[in-house]
Amino acid sequence: MSFQKLDALGHRLEAFSHALSILGVDEAVSMAAGGGEARAESMSLLAGMQHREASAPEIGDWIDAAEQEDLSDDQKAALRELKRQYLNLTCLPVEFVEKQMRTRMRSEQLWRDLRPRNDWKAFEPALDGVIQMVREEAAMRAEVLKLDPYDAMLEQYDPGTRAADIAPVFDDLKQFLVDFVPRALSVQEENLAKRPKKPLSGSYSIEKQRELGLTLMQAVGFDLTHGSLSVSHHPFCGGVPTDVRITTRYKTSEFLSSLMGVLHETGHALYEQNLPKEWAHWPLGKARGMAAHESQSLFVEKQIGRNPAFWQWALPIVETHLGEDWSIDDILPHVHHVERGLIRVDADEVTYPLHIILRFELEQDLIAGRLETKDIPEAWDARMQAYLGLSTIDSPGDGPMQDVHWPASLIGYFPSYSLGAMMAAQQWATIVDQMPDIGTDLSKGNFERVNDWRRQNIWSQGSRWSTPELMQRATGSALDASHFKRHLEARYGG
Amino acid sequence: MSFQKLDALGHRLEAFSHALSILGVDEAVSMAAGGGEARAESMSLLAGMQHREASAPEIGDWIDAAEQEDLSDDQKAALRELKRQYLNLTCLPVEFVEKQMRTRMRSEQLWRDLRPRNDWKAFEPALDGVIQMVREEAAMRAEVLKLDPYDAMLEQYDPGTRAADIAPVFDDLKQFLVDFVPRALSVQEENLAKRPKKPLSGSYSIEKQRELGLTLMQAVGFDLTHGSLSVSHHPFCGGVPTDVRITTRYKTSEFLSSLMGVLHETGHALYEQNLPKEWAHWPLGKARGMAAHESQSLFVEKQIGRNPAFWQWALPIVETHLGEDWSIDDILPHVHHVERGLIRVDADEVTYPLHIILRFELEQDLIAGRLETKDIPEAWDARMQAYLGLSTIDSPGDGPMQDVHWPASLIGYFPSYSLGAMMAAQQWATIVDQMPDIGTDLSKGNFERVNDWRRQNIWSQGSRWSTPELMQRATGSALDASHFKRHLEARYGG
Numbered sequence: 001m002s003f004q005k006l007d008a009l010g011h012r013l014e015a016f017s018h019a020l021s022i023l024g025v026d027e028a029v030s031m032a033a034g035g036g037e038a039r040a041e042s043m044s045l046l047a048g049m050q051h052r053e054a055s056a057p058e059i060g061d062w063i064d065a066a067e068q069e070d071l072s073d074d075q076k077a078a079l080r081e082l083k084r085q086y087l088n089l090t091c092l093p094v095e096f097v098e099k100q101m102r103t104r105m106r107s108e109q110l111w112r113d114l115r116p117r118n119d120w121k122a123f124e125p126a127l128d129g130v131i132q133m134v135r136e137e138a139a140m141r142a143e144v145l146k147l148d149p150y151d152a153m154l155e156q157y158d159p160g161t162r163a164a165d166i167a168p169v170f171d172d173l174k175q176f177l178v179d180f181v182p183r184a185l186s187v188q189e190e191n192l193a194k195r196p197k198k199p200l201s202g203s204y205s206i207e208k209q210r211e212l213g214l215t216l217m218q219a220v221g222f223d224l225t226h227g228s229l230s231v232s233h234h235p236f237c238g239g240v241p242t243d244v245r246i247t248t249r250y251k252t253s254e255f256l257s258s259l260m261g262v263l264h265e266t267g268h269a270l271y272e273q274n275l276p277k278e279w280a281h282w283p284l285g286k287a288r289g290m291a292a293h294e295s296q297s298l299f300v301e302k303q304i305g306r307n308p309a310f311w312q313w314a315l316p317i318v319e320t321h322l323g324e325d326w327s328i329d330d331i332l333p334h335v336h337h338v339e340r341g342l343i344r345v346d347a348d349e350v351t352y353p354l355h356i357i358l359r360f361e362l363e364q365d366l367i368a369g370r371l372e373t374k375d376i377p378e379a380w381d382a383r384m385q386a387y388l389g390l391s392t393i394d395s396p397g398d399g400p401m402q403d404v405h406w407p408a409s410l411i412g413y414f415p416s417y418s419l420g421a422m423m424a425a426q427q428w429a430t431i432v433d434q435m436p437d438i439g440t441d442l443s444k445g446n447f448e449r450v451n452d453w454r455r456q457n458i459w460s461q462g463s464r465w466s467t468p469e470l471m472q473r474a475t476g477s478a479l480d481a482s483h484f485k486r487h488l489e490a491r492y493g494g
Numbered sequence: 495m496s497f498q499k500l501d502a503l504g505h506r507l508e509a510f511s512h513a514l515s516i517l518g519v520d521e522a523v524s525m526a527a528g529g530g531e532a533r534a535e536s537m538s539l540l541a542g543m544q545h546r547e548a549s550a551p552e553i554g555d556w557i558d559a560a561e562q563e564d565l566s567d568d569q570k571a572a573l574r575e576l577k578r579q580y581l582n583l584t585c586l587p588v589e590f591v592e593k594q595m596r597t598r599m600r601s602e603q604l605w606r607d608l609r610p611r612n613d614w615k616a617f618e619p620a621l622d623g624v625i626q627m628v629r630e631e632a633a634m635r636a637e638v639l640k641l642d643p644y645d646a647m648l649e650q651y652d653p654g655t656r657a658a659d660i661a662p663v664f665d666d667l668k669q670f671l672v673d674f675v676p677r678a679l680s681v682q683e684e685n686l687a688k689r690p691k692k693p694l695s696g697s698y699s700i701e702k703q704r705e706l707g708l709t710l711m712q713a714v715g716f717d718l719t720h721g722s723l724s725v726s727h728h729p730f731c732g733g734v735p736t737d738v739r740i741t742t743r744y745k746t747s748e749f750l751s752s753l754m755g756v757l758h759e760t761g762h763a764l765y766e767q768n769l770p771k772e773w774a775h776w777p778l779g780k781a782r783g784m785a786a787h788e789s790q791s792l793f794v795e796k797q798i799g800r801n802p803a804f805w806q807w808a809l810p811i812v813e814t815h816l817g818e819d820w821s822i823d824d825i826l827p828h829v830h831h832v833e834r835g836l837i838r839v840d841a842d843e844v845t846y847p848l849h850i851i852l853r854f855e856l857e858q859d860l861i862a863g864r865l866e867t868k869d870i871p872e873a874w875d876a877r878m879q880a881y882l883g884l885s886t887i888d889s890p891g892d893g894p895m896q897d898v899h900w901p902a903s904l905i906g907y908f909p910s911y912s913l914g915a916m917m918a919a920q921q922w923a924t925i926v927d928q929m930p931d932i933g934t935d936l937s938k939g940n941f942e943r944v945n946d947w948r949r950q951n952i953w954s955q956g957s958r959w960s961t962p963e964l965m966q967r968a969t970g971s972a973l974d975a976s977h978f979k980r981h982l983e984a985r986y987g988g
Contacts, residue, residue: 034736
């Protein structure tokens with residue numbers, strides 16, 4: 001039976017994914033400096049073997065044959081998703097993939113060197129090489145998938161998401177934010193004038209911060225029998241659904257950024273830990289995509305973790321571990337701090353979407369050929385000035401060179417971050433609609449009803465629906481910006 | 495060119511080995527408890543894929559063809575070892591290997607649960623499943639390799655080692671030890687009567703012990719850019735030659751056992767870190783076998799690390815880290831403590847070989863079918879009484895359930911430990927012969943000449959020679975027990 005062959009294939013591919021995933025975590029958390037070369041060679045060989053196995057021509061025949069078999073609804077859904085993945089995998093010739101991998105690795109290495117030196121001129125040709133290849137990639141994907149080129153890139157990260165659908169949502173949000181950011185800043189200024197900010201600086205041992213993180217992670221639902229918390233230079237959520245590895249980094253002078261990072265990664269981890277186990281080795285059993293994943297991390301970090309009700313419950317726990325006596329009015333100005341800045345990853349939830357919208361707009365222009373690599377710095381600067389009133393023309397390292405995504409050929413990925421933020425707000429609004437007293441749960445550290453809703457509507461669904469369908473089914477309507485705007489109004493609008 | 499095909503194959507196989515090795519370390523050091531099942535499945539599938547690739551029928555043809563090619567001496571040696579490995583690998587069918595891996599991992603997990611509960615009854619069926627499969631395995635290996643079944647098992651760990659050659663050496667040692675253990679104990683008693691033992695108990699933080707361990711590891715030659723020290727329940731040396739992972743465990747009440755463990759694993763690590771790099775992806779570039787490996791760990795732990803000259807140098811360093819003021823006469827009674835005990839891994843170097851000889855004898859009986867799994871506890875107890883005057887009949891957890899080896903299908907492995915101890919003594923005797931003032935080096939913390947000798951005679955040789963040949967070439971004579979007996983006489987004989 002062809003379906004069985006595909007099932008066995010799934011187990012083999014999953015073994016590679018498991019190994020690559022754990023090797024990736026190990027590299028970031030435990031590997032000795034001199035182990036990098038052998039690790040890179042091993043991972044690249046394993047990834048190549050997995051790719052060869054996942055894209056073998058006979059799989060197409062098995063899929064065709066399996067479609068004629070008598071399958072359950074679940075099996076049909078599994079087959080549909082596998083077919084989608086197979087099509088996405090096989091639409092690029094092997095030689096192109098290999099050439100792109102080399103171009104990409106060279107440009108990533110160059111990026112690591114040149115960003116700290118602010119050297120756009122030396123970086124531009126390498127980035128241009130990447131952009132030229134991404135244009136080719138988008139054209140090839142577009143032809144096979146019968147999509148617009150940029151949509152074909154989006155499709156890899158958020159199946160079903162189309163630029164024509166999200167552009168109006170982003171435009172709506174942009175119009176709102178260009179006015180709202182100054183308003184939120186002046187509200188903040190007024191508040192601080194009334195009550196000056198109490199500094200959160202102190203000396204917090206890593207052990208105590210770690211214990212605090214573990215306590216909150218578990219309370220929010222992280223299952224420590226299927227995951228753990230460790231330290232790495234860049235925080236991430238990795239590993240496998242049965243053993244989800246989240247990491248953070250600590251400063252002993254300040255605890256909030258590490259703690260919020262832990263909550264963010266916990267959000268990713270909850271999604272992974274609660275995926276449907278019986279389909280773990282099929283695409284159907286994986287998380288839906290980047291936007292859906294980000295909606296889960298931002299749900300925990302922003303909707304829960306920066307909610308005043310949450311802090312009513314969390315503050316005494318923080319005090320127990322760190323031994324400081326803060327009031328809710330001391331902590332909230334830190335948790336809700338807003339600031340215009342150049343750097344996306346440092347941005348708060350109010351200004352963050354403007355960083356994304358800028359990239360979304362430039363990416364589309366780059367793929368469509370309306371923008372050339374050499375003109376990126378000017379285009380970036382013009383939008384930074386228009387959206388955030390800041391200039392990056394003299395500091396490309398804090399401008400178009402700040403992210404690894406473009407040098408790594410990841411075009412179509414950025415929108416996920418803000419789509420995720422809007423999805424999280426819409427999910428939370430739906431929960432509040434269905435359970436108007438849910439705020440009381442947060443203030444008591446009771447996350448069961450929230451998690452039950454997410455388990456049922458998001459986590460257990462795996463990759464059964466496209467990203468827009470998942471939202472439609474979970475919240476009763478298509479994604480729009482109104483919930484996120486209302487969320488910002490309520491939290492930052494005075 | 496067939497040799498080139500084999501070289502490319504070596505790189506692919508090495509990628510699997512790398513992954514399996516790091517996954518194994520990760521399982522022991524970092525994995526969440528609930529991650530075991532998926533890890534077991536992934537490792538078993540990867541091991542199966544590696545096995546399939548390493549044992550593909552065309553490899554036999556490539557080897558035959560390569561033998562006709564114009565090869566350098568190194569390439570000829572590489573080919574010879576590959577052929578040996580290919581023969582050892584292809585004597586078992588893939589389905590058998592996969593089934594054995596599953597049986598083994600289940601029984602290991604069960605062992606972890608049941609050993610602390612002393613529950614032989616629940617453990618016996620799982621162990622029996624393993625033993626039955628090992629008998630099948632031994633028979634299949636024996637037929638292909640034209641060896642006795644137990645020799646065919648030994649051959650995996652120590653190529654060239656035959657039970658008929660080592661049994662007389664072990665018998666010689668056993669006769670010696672049955673008399674020598676009581677003598678060493680009474681010498682110790684007399685010494686303690688003259689000078690009572692100063693307890694080494696105190697409170698030593700894990701951080702300080704870790705720093706001490708790292709300091710001594712590095713001094714002895716461990717390269718921290720290609721390896722690291724972490725914590726696991728059972729200390730081991732794992733990872734890959736470019737990133738050797740050693741582990742220890744700490745008690746805050748006592749530092750010596752962890753420190754000696756670190757030195758032991760450092761001995762293993764030095765071998766791995768100094769193997770010939772150009773052959774890293776060929777069997778030729780791997781360590782010769784388990785006995786040779788153990789000779790390197792025991793060389794560092796026993797010949798160097800328990801040498802009074804070593805402690806002249808090490809004691810001030812221990813004091814710097816742990817802040818206690820011991821004299822050499824305070825520490826040596828601990829470093830040279832002898833005690834009859836039930837547990838192999840806790841045994842001192844005098845009583846240790848008796849634990850091994852017991853297992854060597856029982857293993858041969860198990861493989862030959864002269865002993866059944868259900869009768870192990872009685873057989874174990876009888877020998878413990880005869881060799882060490884102790885009974886384990888009421889505490890199987892401290893008897894036949896104490897080691898992971900049998901539940902892990904590792905039969906034929908135990909002799910390596912005591913072969914290694916004897917090899918280390920013989921290597922040290924050869925060094926002393928060639929450099930009579932070498933003790934002065936130890937007392938100054940200078941390990942260069944010792945390491946140069948080992949690099950030249952052991953480490954750089956990889957798998958170029960059989961285990962007996964390696965010893966013959968390094969020390970000028972075949973392995974015998976006399977050097978080890980003389981070593982014990984000198985250190986413990988009064």
